Amino acid sequence: MPRYALLILPAFNRVYGESSIRLTMSELAVFSDRALAGRVPASEETTIGGVPYVTFETSEPLAGPDVALLSNLSSVYALFGLEGDLLRPLTMRPLDRLSSDLITIQKYAGKTNEHFTKLLLNVTALAGDKGLGGRLAVLDPLCGRGTTLNQALMYGCDASGIDVDGKDFEAYTGFIKTWLRNKRLKHTAETVPVRRERALVGRRLNVTFGLSKESVKAGDVQHLSVVNADTLKSREFFKPRSFDVLAADAPYGVQHGSKGGAGLSRSPLELLRQAVPVWAELLRPGGAMGIAWNTYGGKSSELAKILVAAGLDVMDYPDFEHWVDQAIVRDIIVARKPS
Numbered sequence: 001m002p003r004y005a006l007l008i009l010p011a012f013n014r015v016y017g018e019s020s021i022r023l024t025m026s027e028l029a030v031f032s033d034r035a036l037a038g039r040v041p042a043s044e045e046t047t048i049g050g051v052p053y054v055t056f057e058t059s060e061p062l063a064g065p066d067v068a069l070l071s072n073l074s075s076v077y078a079l080f081g082l083e084g085d086l087l088r089p090l091t092m093r094p095l096d097r098l099s100s101d102l103i104t105i106q107k108y109a110g111k112t113n114e115h116f117t118k119l120l121l122n123v124t125a126l127a128g129d130k131g132l133g134g135r136l137a138v139l140d141p142l143c144g145r146g147t148t149l150n151q152a153l154m155y156g157c158d159a160s161g162i163d164v165d166g167k168d169f170e171a172y173t174g175f176i177k178t179w180l181r182n183k184r185l186k187h188t189a190e191t192v193p194v195r196r197e198r199a200l201v202g203r204r205l206n207v208t209f210g211l212s213k214e215s216v217k218a219g220d221v222q223h224l225s226v227v228n229a230d231t232l233k234s235r236e237f238f239k240p241r242s243f244d245v246l247a248a249d250a251p252y253g254v255q256h257g258s259k260g261g262a263g264l265s266r267s268p269l270e271l272l273r274q275a276v277p278v279w280a281e282l283l284r285p286g287g288a289m290g291i292a293w294n295t296y297g298g299k300s301s302e303l304a305k306i307l308v309a310a311g312l313d314v315m316d317y318p319d320f321e322h323w324v325d326q327a328i329v330r331d332i333i334v335a336r337k338p339s
Contacts, residue, residue, distance in 0.1 A: 002061045005046065005087060006054040006070075009077035009115070016113045019322040020075045021045050024054050026318035027073055027119055034126040035069055048087070055082065068093040072132060072155075074119035095133060095155045097211065099183060102150045106175060110144075112249050116292070117147045119320070120332055121155075124247050124290030127315050127336045139243040141231045141279050146172040148247050153222060160243070162227040162234055169228035173205050176224065185209050186216045194227070194237065201236065202229030231275055240281045248279070250293040252328050269298040272306055280310040286339040288315075295321060295329045307335040 006028070008020050025043045032040035036058075043056035062070070062081075070079055071094040080087040103114050125132045138152035143161025145168050152159035163169060173191055180187045187209035194202040207224035210216035227237045250268035272291070283289060289312060293303065304314045312335035321331040 001057040001059065003055060003057050003082035004062065004090075005048065005080045005082050006056075006073065006076050007078040007080070008052065008054065009075050015324060016115060016322075020115065021052055021054060023116075023119060023320060023322060024073060024075050026320055027075075027123060028054065028056065028070075029318045030123045030126055031070060031073065035131055036066060039066075053080075062090070064093075067091065069132065071095075072118075072122060074115045074122055097156050098154050100154075102154060102179060103147070105179070106145060106147070108145060108171075112144075112147050112292075114147065114151070116330075117249070118151050120249070120290050120292050121148060121151050121245070121247050123317065123320075123332065124288050124334050125245050127288035127290070127317075127334045128244055129286030129339060130244050136244040137242060137284075138245045138247065139234075139238065139279075139282060140247055140249075141234055141275065141282075142248045142250065143172075143226060144168050144249075146176065146226070148249070149224065149226065152245075153224065156222065157245075158223040160225045160227075160238060162229055162231050162237060164228070164230045166228055169203065169205070169226065172226060176205075176207065180207070180209055185211065186213050194229070196236070201233070202227050204228075204237070232278060234275075234278050235281060238282050241284045243282050244284055244287045246279055246283055246287070246289040248289075248291050250291055252294040252297070252324075252330075268293050269302055269306070272303065276306050277310045280312055280337065283337045285337055288334060288336040290332060290334040292330055292332050294324075294327075295331050296327065300331060300333055303333050304335075307333070312337055 008024060028040060028043050032038055039058045040056050043054050046053050046055040067090050071092040079090045079092060081090060122132060130136060136157040138157045138159050140148040140161040143149055143163045149159040149161050177189050189207045191203060191205050193200055194204050205226040208221050210221040250272060307314055315334045317334055321329060324330050
């Protein structure tokens with residue numbers, strides 16, 4: 001059987017790096033089940049030349065489209081075919097169409113690890129009918145300073161977000177406008193007030209851009225929309241059944257706090273009990289919702305009940321639980337909306 005080896009991208013975050021091999025194996029299992037017809041039945045950690053790799057066998061050789069798909073694994077650095085003791089490099093063709101500094105340039109306290117953000121987006125998109133690739137419409141209903149939005153844009157998707165924190169909204173607005181100007185991408189960007197019955201209910205950033213003047217003229221453009229408002233009011237800003245993917249990194253309680261009348265809370269479950277039914281209305285049939293949360297604030301079984309009550313089918317995915325710090329053990333749960 002053909003054998004392959006994945007070299008893991010070094011993580012700037014030491015703690016996440018310690019989990020990256022195991023998380024890559026879990027992510028690879030999702031890629032196999034959802035996009036490769038189960039042709040990667042198992043994987044393992046193998047040390048080659050003193051360096052750890054994720055190795056696996058396939059029932060048949062990987063074709064070009066398979067290699068291109070695996071090029072998007074969140075922590076992959078290089079992919080090799082194993083031929084005896086030799087590593088044969090395979091040409092990587094990731095979906096990324098923008099400069100990587102869109103993801104890496106922002107540095108601030110509480111920023112989610114970029115590798116993990118990509119992992120969450122990957123496994124959520126793969127749960128949906130459209131899979132990974134193409135012009136997906138992605139929503140982050142707790143978007144903060146836009147890490148998930150930026151990864152969606154990297155993939156060529158249209159991205160939307162909502163967050164109640166005005167400072168985060170202003171920081172991301174300033175960042176993305178500056179980035180687009182510095183990259184000299186043809187674009188329009190405006191921040192407008194949103195009113196209902198003459199009352200101000202939020203602010204909205206609307207961005208349209210293309211990779212070149214020619215692409216803009218041809219209509220090959222991406223859209224970004226970010227709203228500064230309460231996520232529980234998402235239906236006031238976005239149309240129902242308008243998103244293929246919804247990916248959210250829920251408040252961790254200790255680090256960020258769940259905003260609301262009760263003040264800081266360790267548990268994200270109360271927020272999710274209120275928000276998930278609203279978010280589910282925004283998903284298209286066949287779309288998928290992925291949520292990362294701190295397991296100290298609630299069990300996966302409790303979160304699964306919330307998703308099922310909103311009419312979603314919870315996916316039987318591998319264990320993505322991993323240690324972040326003494327107050328946070330993070331996990332992922334993914335559910336899809338029936339077609």
